[in-house]
Amino acid sequence: MSIPSLFDLTGRSVLVTGAASGLGLAYAETMLEAGARTLMTDMDAQALDTEVQRLKSRYPLVEGATLDVADATAVDALVDGMTARHGAIDCVFANAGISAGRGFIVEAGQLENIDLAHWDKVLRINLDGVLHTVRAAARHMKPRREGRIVVTTSIAGLRSESLSGYAYVTSKAAANNLVRQAAMELAPHNVLVNAIAPGPFATNINGGRLRLPESAERMRTHIPLGRVAQADEIKGLALLLASPASSYMTGTIIPVDGGASAR
Template identity: 70%
Template sequence: MSALSLFDLGGQTAVVTGAASGLGLAIAEAMLDAGANLVMSDVDGPQLAAAIEGLRPRARGALHGVVTDVADAAQVDALIDTALQRHGAIDAVFANAGISAGRGFAVETGQLEHVDLAAWHRVLAINLDGVLATLRAAAKPMKARRSGRIVVTSSIAGLRAEAMSGYAYVASKAAVNNLVRQAAVELAPHNVRVNAIAPGPFATGINGGRLRLPEVAERMKTYIPLGRIADTTEIQGLALLLASHASSYMTGAVIPVDGGASAR
């Protein structure tokens, strides 16, 4: 097998949650470009449908969507069941769906005394419970088949204190990082690998798309050794690595993609 062929996903099936926009859409593009059959899911049905139509010209394999709220474990189970019924097996699952918790303690309204508990529980329901539901649903058929890759979208905000990120966000991402390690150790004897991508500042719609605002982007650049905000396509190389056989000896890793921000 050539080194290049390690990245080929032709004939394989990938599932991506939160795939209608942002990093999820970029990951979906990478899976299609590598030749995978792709099942995209998102809670926003119209946006998901538009994303699928936009991607259809670049699909070499099958492409379809399933509207899914990852905070509802039954819907996640149905998503995985649908992928299995259509394709017989699942090779890679991206637990990517997530939401922001608003501003961090750098702004007064993001400080501890202002944390809204209802919002806290909603963020954890999606960012943490949703990841657990996705891991659980994907692990069962992968264990039975003794093959599979699960990739979780975390954040560098889960690796350290982050003044710009809300409390529920940093708590959920920190928990996700150890959830990945725990699942990786359990599933390794079954040849199922679990890893996480920890993005830094990317120009997405999360947190109201604040990083797309020139004044916010300029301020953030001063904290990043590479001196810029990332484009969503810059997640694709690592996503493809972790979804493919090219990462056959990697599991339990939480890998920053942050322009060097976490190295400071």
């Protein structure tokens, strides 16, 4: 296979959750540029519409649909509908996620101050949402004996993390193991499941906190590369994991973190 064809997604059909902003938007742009028909979904209907309209003039194969990943029935219906329209679903990015919350470095983030309603909400979106998306995709990919599932987890799910909340780090650790588990179950069916585990990226998560100059300053000491990443810096790995180039990769959790997890 030629090098360009290793990364060519022409004729493929891709779904991205949480695609109206940040990493999800970067994944969608990557898929479109590589030639895939791409269904962008998000629970923020207005932001989604703005991005889909912006991309439409350049990429006619873009589509948008409102979706809350916490709603299992809605996820199933969307994936069923997409598969019926496109004939197949080749790759899914289970990416939607929320709020790291406050870490135990501040009193509000310590065990006795955990807000259980916030805990439930984070787990419902960051973990249940991933399960709903992975499960809906697998159901269609298994019988075809082909498919890619890419979950956005976090380096906060690989180790303890004083700056992120309990619910967030727990949801991401569980999502990392869900990826390994699903990869093992689906390997005999040639459905490949991998995780991208980002470090700090300047997106809208946590109210866009990582875009602030103070965050940039703090990250200088926390991150070996000495800076927060921009969303575009996720694109290379997204393309690799969605394309024929990664045909022998499954069950991997790949940090994109400026070296943080190597410390």
